[in-house]
Amino acid sequence: xxxxxxxxxxxxxxxxxxxxxxxxxxxxxxxxxxxxxxxxxxxxxxxxxxxxxxxxxxxxxxxxxxxxxxxxxxxxxxxxxxxxxxxxxxxxxxxxxxxxxxxxxxxxxxxxxxxxxxxxxxxxxxxxxxxxxxxxxxxxxxxxxxxxxxxxxxxxxxxxxxxxxxxxxxxxxxxxxxxxxxxxxxxxxxxxxxxxxxxxxxxxxxxxxxxxxxxxxxxxxxxxxxxxxxxxxxxxxxxxxxxxxxxxxxxxx
Numbered sequence: 143x144x145x146x147x148x149x150x151x152x153x154x155x156x157x158x159x160x161x162x163x164x165x166x167x168x169x170x171x172x173x174x175x176x177x178x179x180x181x182x183x184x185x186x187x188x189x190x191x192x193x194x195x196x197x198x199x200x201x202x203x204x205x206x207x208x209x210x211x212x213x214x215x216x217x218x219x220x221x222x223x224x225x226x227x228x229x230x231x232x233x234x235x236x237x238x239x240x241x242x243x244x245x246x247x248x249x250x251x252x253x254x255x256x257x258x259x260x261x262x263x264x265x266x267x268x269x270x271x272x273x274x275x276x277x278x279x280x281x282x283x284x285x286x287x288x289x290x291x292x293x294x295x296x297x298x299x300x301x302x303x304x305x306x307x308x309x310x311x312x313x314x315x316x317x318x319x320x321x322x323x324x325x326x327x328x329x330x331x332x333x334x335x336x337x338x339x340x341x342x343x344x345x346x347x348x349x350x351x352x353x354x355x356x357x358x359x360x361x362x363x364x365x366x367x368x369x370x371x372x373x374x375x376x377x378x379x380x381x382x383x384x385x386x387x388x389x390x391x392x393x394x395x
Contacts, residue, residue: 149201150220152192154178155185162257162388163189164230165221167237167244169263170315171288171308173199176234183381188388191224193217193237197311206314210236210322214243222252230257230388234373235344236319238264242356245330255331257391259357260384262337262373265345266352267324276316284313290343324356333359335387337380339372340365 151165152174164184166177174192181190195213197206207213221229221244229248233241238261248254265271276287334357336350347365354361364383366372373380 147220147223150193150217152194153190154181154192155190157184157186157189160187160189160227162187162228162230162392163191163224164232164384164388165224165241165244166190166192167231167233167241168193168195169235169237170319171198171312172234172237172315175199179377180232180381180384183378184384187385189227195311195315197314198308202311206311208314208317210240210243210318213318214240214247218244218247218251222248222254225252225254228257228392229254230260230384230391232260232262232384233264234262235264235370236315238262239267239319239322239324242267242324242330245332246325246328249331258332258359258387259330259334260337260387261334261350261353262380263339263342263345263370265349266354267322267356268326269349269352270323276320278320281309284309284316288312329356329358331358333357333391334361335383336361336363337373337383338363338365339368339370341368342370342372344370 166180168174168176174194177190177192181192184190194201196204207216231241231245241259242261245256245259248256276284334353336353338345338347338350350363366376366379368375
């Protein structure tokens, strides 16, 4: 069956008259609903579309795509449909890498240059760690990792039935990002805005600065108080950054 836009994209605050679209990619184990506050903060000036990966929420019956490159290939056609207006991409954690891969494909296969890529809470695509083996651990260790990042509701983590539903997506996403390797020498032509939490154990400022190696449009790196999920508490501030950057770039599209 061919996927459609309605399968992949969610809109919580549609802004059909906006001049700019922003596509948002969730973190590992995350869902489109994470970006509801951001869509609310950016409407009506920016038309926000949040990606819903297979294997969660209303797509929980679908198999998880556990490879970043295959996931980028799968979502690319529906993102490409949005390029009749200037388009920007935003991703948090695993979503930042996926947004990067989609940006590469938009340029290579559709001749479309995004306005900007916002890479939140993720080291550069070519920076790897020994700890990228989380997907190989048992359920107890996998859940311990997730608890340590404080990004998943305790209500979910303490409910056996809910856990049974979300574990396949969590493990599949961790496999996708843990086995991911970027194409050597690849880079996007759009600028990258990196956003990190100063206490994030998963990305250092040095690792984030290496996004410079993956863009020909320049990198601007911004730091915020907080850990890996600093974005949850700083969504309003980040929304203002997005507004400012897209407003400045709009005339260059």
